[in-house]
Amino acid sequence: MGRKELQCSWKKITNNIKDIFDFKEVLGSGSFSEVFLVRERQTGNFYALKCVKKKQLHSSNLENEIKVLRRIKHSNVVGLVDFYESRTHYYLVMELVSGGELFDRILDRGVYTEKDASLVIKQVLEAVSYLHQNSIVHRDLKPENLLYYSPEEDAKIMISDFGLSKMSDHDVMSTACGTPGYVAPEVLAQKPYSKAVDCWSIGVITYVLLCGYPPFYEDNETRLFSKIMKAEYAFHSPYWDDISESAKDFIRHMLEKKPSKRFTTEEALNHPWIIGNTAQNNNIYQSVCEQIQKNFTRSKWKRVINATVAVHHMQRLKAAHADPAVATQMPLIEVLDVSSLDPPPDELDTNGNPSCSHMSLSPQCDVSRGRGPLKACNSEPMHALVITETGQHTYHSESDLHCTANSATDGRSQSLQTGVCSMM
Secondary structure (H helix, E strand, C coil): CCCCCCCCCCCEECCCHHHCEEEEEEEEECCCEEEEEEEECCCCCEEEEEEEEHHHCCHHHHHHHHHHHHHCCCCCECCEEEEEECCCEEEEEECCCCCCEHHHHHHHHCCCEHHHHHHHHHHHHHHHHHHHHCCEECCCCCHHHEEECCCCCCCCEEECCCCCCEECCCCCECCCCCCCCCCCHHHHCCCCECCHHHHHHHHHHHHHHHHCCCCCCCCCHHHHHHHHHHCCCCCCCCCCCCCCHHHHHHHHHHCCCCCCCCCCHHHHHCCHHHHCCCCCCCECHHHHHHHHHHHHCHHHHHCCCCCHHHHHHHHHHHHHCCCCCCCCCCCCCCCCCHHHCCCCCCCECCCCCECHHHCCCCCEECCCCCCCCEEECCCCCCCCCCEEECCCCCCCCECHHHCCCCCCCCHHHCCCECCCCCCC
16 A cells, blocks of 8 residues: 655645755754754755655654644744655654753752743643634643743743644544643533633643643542542642632633633633733742652653753853854763653652652543543653554654663554654
């Protein structure tokens, strides 16, 4: 059977991509693709170039991602700049985002307030509102996919990773996909769902930004999914004692179990916590950072390279006053086999349960009472899980920067990891 070709009228054909770009450094590597920091020879501009092997990737899912990216033009969304094809590869030229992940920037701040969290969520809401207005549902919003455009202190937030996104003109979807802890109840219940799932995810992100731990956590995936489907969470003392009632009200509207009652992006953007002066300026840095480090540290075991690669590259060029066209020494890329690492000591969350960072999802779990079980990749529950309906395959472009030696999982539900220092 012949290989299916992507039908994109605007794609460019090249015999040798290195005639167009000067390859600087490897940013990530996965089973199906590699991502490079590149410099366009004609303009001198830097980009993240994702190189996808044709023979190892069924093109229909990539085609969906490219169509979505091609349709997006927003200042808070990582953009697709260009698209090339050679005899053996597809090449996605992505906007280079070099400011690092949201959690990393919070940890580096020293001072962090409700107002800071509100400003982040406002930017996310504006971007997601734009997506929804263009009939695009992201379906995998989480802190790891929120990146800063540059290392500058006032850099804007960028949304990345559109591997699970969907163009939905009819506003109804059914494929169960997303990341545990951030996925909406209706998705886990295997019911038809709408763009409201993105608003739920934003509610979860808001909660995490204000306390440093997720609203839903369990050491057993069945109990975790049960809590999510019941919208069972709380504002625990002492972590929420100094958080405003306005912030809690905003979260309650976003984590509304019934999609029809849940805030839309437009309603959320008009909430006083977003547009008013109700977000407090008290420094909550110490409490939030302690919980982030406790609950999200383990996910970093799988992060081989992140956005700092690009930042360090720029800094080296600047310090050496070198011509950007001159290749520098390639970084040492260490691939960790996380299955061989000893887990950290057990720690308890605020309810006395094992921390969510210590959970390990099994390949199968049944949360649907009489319906087909959901399939899950063997991956970090808070970081890179793809849930798919039985017998179906869902493509996920969780960042290649999180590659591991154990990249292969259940053959029927394999996660394709494709990212940049920003993307994808």
